[in-house]
Amino acid sequence: MPGSAAPLVDAARRGDRVALARLLSVVEAGGDDARAALSALPVTVADDAWTVGITGAPGAGKSTLTDQLVGHLRAAGERVAVLAVDPSSPFTGGAILGDRVRMQRHATDLDVFIRSMATRGHLGGLARATPQAARVLAAAGYRWILVETVGVGQVEVEIARAADTTVVVVNPGWGDGVQAAKAGLLEIGDVFAVNKADRAGLAATVHDLRAMLELAGPRPWMPPVVETVATDDRGVVELLDAIRAHRTSLVDSDRLAEVRERRIADEIRALVLDQLTKQADDFCSGPRFATVVRQVADGTSDPYTAATILSDGAD
Amino acid sequence: MPGSAAPLVDAARRGDRVALARLLSVVEAGGDDARAALSALPVTVADDAWTVGITGAPGAGKSTLTDQLVGHLRAAGERVAVLAVDPSSPFTGGAILGDRVRMQRHATDLDVFIRSMATRGHLGGLARATPQAARVLAAAGYRWILVETVGVGQVEVEIARAADTTVVVVNPGWGDGVQAAKAGLLEIGDVFAVNKADRAGLAATVHDLRAMLELAGPRPWMPPVVETVATDDRGVVELLDAIRAHRTSLVDSDRLAEVRERRIADEIRALVLDQLTKQADDFCSGPRFATVVRQVADGTSDPYTAATILSDGAD
Numbered sequence: 001m002p003g004s005a006a007p008l009v010d011a012a013r014r015g016d017r018v019a020l021a022r023l024l025s026v027v028e029a030g031g032d033d034a035r036a037a038l039s040a041l042p043v044t045v046a047d048d049a050w051t052v053g054i055t056g057a058p059g060a061g062k063s064t065l066t067d068q069l070v071g072h073l074r075a076a077g078e079r080v081a082v083l084a085v086d087p088s089s090p091f092t093g094g095a096i097l098g099d100r101v102r103m104q105r106h107a108t109d110l111d112v113f114i115r116s117m118a119t120r121g122h123l124g125g126l127a128r129a130t131p132q133a134a135r136v137l138a139a140a141g142y143r144w145i146l147v148e149t150v151g152v153g154q155v156e157v158e159i160a161r162a163a164d165t166t167v168v169v170v171n172p173g174w175g176d177g178v179q180a181a182k183a184g185l186l187e188i189g190d191v192f193a194v195n196k197a198d199r200a201g202l203a204a205t206v207h208d209l210r211a212m213l214e215l216a217g218p219r220p221w222m223p224p225v226v227e228t229v230a231t232d233d234r235g236v237v238e239l240l241d242a243i244r245a246h247r248t249s250l251v252d253s254d255r256l257a258e259v260r261e262r263r264i265a266d267e268i269r270a271l272v273l274d275q276l277t278k279q280a281d282d283f284c285s286g287p288r289f290a291t292v293v294r295q296v297a298d299g300t301s302d303p304y305t306a307a308t309i310l311s312d313g314a315d
Numbered sequence: 316m317p318g319s320a321a322p323l324v325d326a327a328r329r330g331d332r333v334a335l336a337r338l339l340s341v342v343e344a345g346g347d348d349a350r351a352a353l354s355a356l357p358v359t360v361a362d363d364a365w366t367v368g369i370t371g372a373p374g375a376g377k378s379t380l381t382d383q384l385v386g387h388l389r390a391a392g393e394r395v396a397v398l399a400v401d402p403s404s405p406f407t408g409g410a411i412l413g414d415r416v417r418m419q420r421h422a423t424d425l426d427v428f429i430r431s432m433a434t435r436g437h438l439g440g441l442a443r444a445t446p447q448a449a450r451v452l453a454a455a456g457y458r459w460i461l462v463e464t465v466g467v468g469q470v471e472v473e474i475a476r477a478a479d480t481t482v483v484v485v486n487p488g489w490g491d492g493v494q495a496a497k498a499g500l501l502e503i504g505d506v507f508a509v510n511k512a513d514r515a516g517l518a519a520t521v522h523d524l525r526a527m528l529e530l531a532g533p534r535p536w537m538p539p540v541v542e543t544v545a546t547d548d549r550g551v552v553e554l555l556d557a558i559r560a561h562r563t564s565l566v567d568s569d570r571l572a573e574v575r576e577r578r579i580a581d582e583i584r585a586l587v588l589d590q591l592t593k594q595a596d597d598f599c600s601g602p603r604f605a606t607v608v609r610q611v612a613d614g615t616s617d618p619y620t621a622a623t624i625l626s627d628g629a630d
Contacts, residue, residue: 261612272599272625284584289580297575297579302354304350
């Protein structure tokens with residue numbers, strides 16, 4: 001039903017939350033319907049909105065920090081959307097509650113929209129859908145879009161990076177910043193939040209982070225390191241100030257266009273990869289795949305030959 | 316130089332560590348050379364070796380635990396190889412030291428082979444290369460292959476899963492197991508290690524883990540939960556016993572063939588995806604890509620049209 005996209009887009013832009021939720025589902029599913037919906041939204045629409053990626057290891061306190069940021073943005077009169085990128089778990093048959101529950105204080109606020117994006121299927125699809133969902137939310141009038149994701153896998157890091165400002169959340173004593181570096185988080189952070197700052201090891205972690213950031217040499221924007229205790233709302237105003245300062249820095253220089261063009265490039269790349277990954281899924285299923293696997297297990301073929309046979313699509 | 320693979324394979328099998336290291340580099344690089352090298356190694360060679368995946372969040376203590384397991388396996392007279400799957404960091408121009416340094420006590424032991432696999436390029440390549448590297452190590456006579464990886468991203472979880480026994484490492488109070496469930500680690504663990512068991516919250520974490528594992532219902536092997544303090548070598552013998560018990564359970568039932576066939580299927584799937592991902596990288600580079608990105612940024616095209624143009628390979 002590609003024809004149904006345009007009315008959904010109109011309704012979502014008028015503030016219809018049900019239409020917005022349906023539109024996001026269309027965009028998440030991808031394919032022709034998503035294409036139709038997104039073609040109705042000029043890319044430049046997103047210009048009015050600011051996307052903030054919030055990433056870090058599991059348990060770093062990203063959800064609580066996001067929750068507090070929403071509160072402060074609301075207090076400033078802003079409309080806020082949250083995209084929570086959660087790995088779904090076949091163990092429980094779906095995404096696990098928990099963090100989401102804490103967000104309930106915003107559940108009745110019509111100027112807050114929270115969306116949990118499950119990693120159904122492959123992450124490539126999520127890397128494609130997340131910026132598209134952000135564009136839909138921008139079109140629906142949300143001026144701040146917070147994208148929360150676990151920042152350890154490469155794809156998750158890419159999702160967080162597809163933001164105007166990327167906040168990396170670490171904890172004191174969390175492997176003294178080395179773990180963050182190992183996960184590739186130092187390169188992508190525009191702002192660092194050392195959360196749970198009431199814990200031991202704060203000074204060492206802040207020191208290590210700053211030292212590692214300085215190692216990379218001077219640049220137009222040196223990422224600040226902000227100490228927060230999200231559960232007590234401590235340092236969150238300072239964190240939001242740092243995000244706003246980064247925004248001002250990008251807007252006042254010519255770097256915003258550069259960042260946004262990089263984001264468009266990432267989005268196109270994710271779309272291409274998504275198409276090819278679906279192709280791989282098709283190749284690697286069904287009786288033909290089973291036969292080839294059996295041949296390798298029997299020792300009558302090898303994985304490379306099997307992969308080539310499958311990729312060529314020949315019988 | 317595809318012709319150079321066979322002598323390297325022979326030398327590696329004779330115990331030549333330099334040849335083994337070169338062979339692993341060939342396999343990591345992929346392509347025709349890897350194909351030639353691997354075709355010289357029957358898949359069934361791996362039957363004598365046991366691959367143990369060790370995964371968990373950053374900072375859970377996986378490296379220290381791996382180090383202690385190596386010590387106990389060596390004490391039992393086993394030859395051991397370690398594949399450490401580390402995200403490389405463009406920030407430092409390469410993989411960061413740290414954990415690796417701790418392994419130095421095995422550096423002069425000729426029956427221990429440690430290999431750090433960097434995530435250069437895309438993770439799809441790593442998902443392909445890791446089981447292949449394990450096969451090479453098995454052919455070189457290492458009877459135990461420990462694969463250490465950060466278990467948060469989907470691909471990293473898949474890498475750990477491509478093992479005969481998967482050990483999931485969590486910490487007390489680490490989001491009381493819910494974080495592990497969110498990362499999809501509960502489904503893949505054959506053995507759970509609650510490491511840093513001297514910390515507060517141990518009983519609750521062990522209880523939560525067991526409760527969540529029981530939720531999934533009865534099955535041929537119920538994953539045991541072992542308490543460890545890797546830094547003091549506490550509980551590591553029990554962990555190794557649990558790994559050996561899982562091995563016995565698989566070998567004594569008909570499930571080993573099933574597990575190994577699943578692994579072959581995963582390897583073929585990774586090879587297919589790797590080929591397609593390289594194709595995506597080719598599509599999304601060069602002046603043609605830059606032109607298309609510029610068109611989307613200008614508003615004269617949209618990401619879907621751009622992706623279709625690139626995927627079709629037409630000008």
